[in-house]
Amino acid sequence: xxxxxxxxxxxxxLIVVMVFGTKKLKxxxxxxxxxxxxxxxxxxxxxxxxEAAAPVAGQVTASTTAPxxxxxxxxxxxKS
Numbered sequence: 001x002x003x004x005x006x007x008x009x010x011x012x013x014l015i016v017v018m019v020f021g022t023k024k025l026k027x028x029x030x031x032x033x034x035x036x037x038x039x040x041x042x043x044x045x046x047x048x049x050x051e052a053a054a055p056v057a058g059q060v061t062a063s064t065t066a067p068x069x070x071x072x073x074x075x076x077x078x079k080s
Contacts, residue, residue, distance in 0.1 A: 017025065 020028075
């Protein structure tokens with residue numbers, strides 16, 4: 001009873017082809033291949049980008065298009 005023979009897999013393949021059809025299976029295969037290729041390209045680009053160009057999450061950066069706002073310097077004093 002252990003493993004499936006080649007005949008079991010051929011019957012399963014035949015049923016899958018009958019249910020989905022060859023055109024839909026071909027489209028699913030090409031979509032899956034495109035997704036894997038896009039993932040690999042994304043992983044390659046992720047390591048080569050300049051980290052200084054992208055701001056860190058939570059980091060506030062100065063915008064050159066926004067007008068400058070006046071800031072107030074406040075010194076914190078501890079209560080004794």
